[in-house]
Amino acid sequence: MTAAALPNRPAxxxxxxxxxxxGGLWRAAAQGRLDIQxxxxxxxxxxxxxxxxxxxxxxxxxxxxxxxxxxxxxxxWIPDPARKGQDLPSPYYNVAVVELxxxxxxxxxxxxxxxxAWQLDDLQVGQRVELACIKLSEEVGLPCFTRVAGSxxx
Amino acid sequence: MTNWLRDKACIVGIGTxxxxxxxxxxxxxxxRLALDAIHAAAADxxxxxxxxxxxxxxxEDGSTHPPFELTMALPTKxxxxxxxVWGGGGSGLxxxxxxxxxxxxxxxxxYVAVVRSITQGKVRMGGSWADWYPDGLPQxxxxxxxxxxxxxxxxxxxRARRHMAIHGTTSEHLAAVAMHARAMAANNxxxxxxxxxxxxxxxxxxxxADPLRMFDCCVETxxxxxxxxxxxxxxxxxxxxxxxxxxxSTASIPRWSTPITYAEDTDMLGTCGHAAAAAELxxxxxxxxxxxxxxxxxxxxxxxxxxVLEDWGFCxxxxxxxxxxxxGIGLGGHIPVNTHGGNLAEVxxxxxxxxxxxxxxxxxxxxxxxxxxxxxxxxxxVGYPPLGGILLHR
Ligand SMILES: [Zn+2]
Numbered sequence: 223m224t225a226a227a228l229p230n231r232p233a234x235x236x237x238x239x240x241x242x243x244x245g246g247l248w249r250a251a252a253q254g255r256l257d258i259q260x261x262x263x264x265x266x267x268x269x270x271x272x273x274x275x276x277x278x279x280x281x282x283x284x285x286x287x288x289x290x291x292x293x294x295x296x297x298x299w300i301p302d303p304a305r306k307g308q309d310l311p312s313p314y315y316n317v318a319v320v321e322l323x324x325x326x327x328x329x330x331x332x333x334x335x336x337x338x339a340w341q342l343d344d345l346q347v348g349q350r351v352e353l354a355c356i357k358l359s360e361e362v363g364l365p366c367f368t369r370v371a372g373s374x375x376x
Numbered sequence: 377m378t379n380w381l382r383d384k385a386c387i388v389g390i391g392t393x394x395x396x397x398x399x400x401x402x403x404x405x406x407x408r409l410a411l412d413a414i415h416a417a418a419a420d421x422x423x424x425x426x427x428x429x430x431x432x433x434x435x436e437d438g439s440t441h442p443p444f445e446l447t448m449a450l451p452t453k454x455x456x457x458x459x460x461v462w463g464g465g466g467s468g469l470x471x472x473x474x475x476x477x478x479x480x481x482x483x484x485x486x487y488v489a490v491v492r493s494i495t496q497g498k499v500r501m502g503g504s505w506a507d508w509y510p511d512g513l514p515q516x517x518x519x520x521x522x523x524x525x526x527x528x529x530x531x532x533x534x535r536a537r538r539h540m541a542i543h544g545t546t547s548e549h550l551a552a553v554a555m556h557a558r559a560m561a562a563n564n565x566x567x568x569x570x571x572x573x574x575x576x577x578x579x580x581x582x583x584x585a586d587p588l589r590m591f592d593c594c595v596e597t598x599x600x601x602x603x604x605x606x607x608x609x610x611x612x613x614x615x616x617x618x619x620x621x622x623x624x625s626t627a628s629i630p631r632w633s634t635p636i637t638y639a640e641d642t643d644m645l646g647t648c649g650h651a652a653a654a655a656e657l658x659x660x661x662x663x664x665x666x667x668x669x670x671x672x673x674x675x676x677x678x679x680x681x682x683x684v685l686e687d688w689g690f691c692x693x694x695x696x697x698x699x700x701x702x703x704g705i706g707l708g709g710h711i712p713v714n715t716h717g718g719n720l721a722e723v724x725x726x727x728x729x730x731x732x733x734x735x736x737x738x739x740x741x742x743x744x745x746x747x748x749x750x751x752x753x754x755x756x757x758v759g760y761p762p763l764g765g766i767l768l769h770r
Contacts, residue, residue: 232524235506239518247519270519270637295645296538296636298530299586314586317525319534319636319645331637333520342586347541364522 229337229356229366232315233304240362244271246285251355251363257285258322258330266327277327290353291370292320295331297345312340320351320367338368349373379623379660385477386618387768388611389423389604390732391416393493395568395723401598402497406439409600410493411449417602422615423487425450428604430457430485432475434468435726439494446491457485466676466726467628467757470653470764473731474624476605486606492728493600501724502528502596516632529593529677531758533585534636536679538646540587542694545682547587549697551578553678554591554720556705561717564743569595569721592678594719601728603735619735619768622751625657628761648680648758650687650765657765658689665689668767669749670737671711672730674757675718684755685713688765707744715744730754731766738770 238248247269250257258269263280267288274281297318305313316339321331337354339345350373357363391413393401401409418425429452431443443458457479461468469492476488494501505517505526513521539545554573561567573591581590611618629649631638636645644651658664665688673688675681685696690711691704699705705713716722716733723729734752736742742749754766 232526235522235524235526236509236513238522239513244518272515276631276638295642296534296541298533298537298588299583300524300527300530301583302524314583315524317520317523317530317534321642329642333523333525333637335523347538 248362251365256288256290259283260286267325267330269330289324292322294349295319335366337366377660384481386620389417389421392601395599398496398596402495406493406495407441413600413602428487429454430488432459434461434472465760467763469727471626471762491602495598530585532677532680533588545697550678551575552701557720561721567717567722597723619738622767623661625653626762626764627652627656648683653764654688670746671753672734
């Protein structure tokens with residue numbers, strides 16, 4: 223695997239909760255989709271998953287498949303202690319907050335990794351990104367992202 | 377907006393233990409440290425420790441010893457008040473003080489000790505959260521931990537990055553905050569990190585959560601502090617000049633806003649989320665940033681301190697970096713800040729030490745005394761509701 227194809231992911235993180243409230247997000251990611259909750263009462267999206275709507279309180283929701291694109295609002299680079307002695311392009315993984323496209327209601331965002339970004343200057347606020355899911359098992363995956371070429375910066 | 381609480385309660389005693397670097401006081405233990413701080417605060421107030429009939433704290437964790445344990449080693453006559461803040465983590469101090477003030481003002485208790493004791497022997501508060509939850513991830517972090525959002529400084533780093541992108545704030549601005557903390561600590565014999573810091577040393581320190589480096593993060597330490605709160609009437613029979621509680625506010629952004637994913641306004645992403653707390657506290661007290669003589673601001677990181685300066689109106693949005701770099705938070709500056717060295721250089725007690733310093737300033741006994749300080753502000757940490765602020769006056 224070349225460095226460019228290798229996903230930049232932190233090692234040893236716990237798997238997400240596959241339960242009736244949160245599972246839809248992670249199960250869709252195993253199939254390569256970004257599904258987030260949409261309220262059946264007020265028709266607004268929300269993320270992260272929650273037992274009821276943060277806009278109107280309704281307990282009824284459906285899972286909507288989103289376009290899977292968005293914008294990096296902010297991000298951090300964190301050194302991964304598990305990388306000591308490994309031949310990887312960088313000691314750091316990133317965690318980014320991406321504001322999603324196609325959302326009805328107030329902005330919905332997701333905490334994610336931009337898995338093709340390795341170096342500290344590979345990311346900027348305003349960078350456009352697109353979905354690139356990582357499968358953890360047959361059941362669940364992680365909705366990660368990669369950069370959209372030619373869209374860096376604000 | 378009413379301010380029923382105005383001057384109905386005051387801080388009459390402050391007590392601290394000697395402080396130590398992370399784990400060095402673990403054998404003494406958080407319980408003994410809490411007891412030592414309570415005794416010290418009672419002695420400072422001129423109060424019989426047996427007359428303390430209420431206790432409150434915040435940030436329930438492995439260091440917390442509730443009043444039913446504290447009073448197993450105190451001559452307490454009656455236990456009338458026992459609370460800990462629901463949520464808030466290190467941000468919970470304004471709510472704890474509010475609880476104590478309400479308790480004495482309404483007659484539920486006569487003397488309430490606010491206490492925070494921390495030893496980091498087994499658990500390292502600055503360590504990774506990745507293995508904290510073997511039985512499943514908690515709701516508030518379940519979406520973020522699988523992505524590697526597992527270190528506390530990342531809370532502030534996310535907001536700092538946005539601030540840098542929008543306003544041009546730099547790592548050198550953050551260094552100026554860290555250097556200020558060391559400069560204040562240099563005159564404070566209780567402070568643990570008193571050596572001066574240079575921009576070069578700051579810039580050469582390792583990355584913890586870029587844009588934050590090691591010297592942007594609070595110190596890892598052990599120790600305890602306690603404050604005794606009672607009514608102004610009772611204070612007349614005690615030893616110290618009281619620090620009156622002008623008002624408090626505990627208005628927070630709802631939800632665990634730390635990884636800033638929820639429906640928080642986009643404009644809030646580059647802030648510390650204290651705007652609502654500031655508006656409420658200033659609104660109900662009639663006091664504004666220009667009336668404050670000294671500000672004790674929770675500094676879990678240098679970036680957090682920069683951003684709360686703006687939230688509390690000591691400068692405009694985006695102006696905090698240049699203000700700090702030009703000496704604006706020094707003793708002769710626009711607003712003297714964290715004259716004890718704060719979480720960055722004195723000790724990490726989640727703001728309990730900041731409140732102790734606020735009282736010292738109003739008594740005129742700080743190691744970095746602001747001349748004739750009459751009004752002091754405390755503001756709490758970020759992200760984890762409830763957060764808020766406390767205004768004190770002499
Ligand atoms: Zn709804």
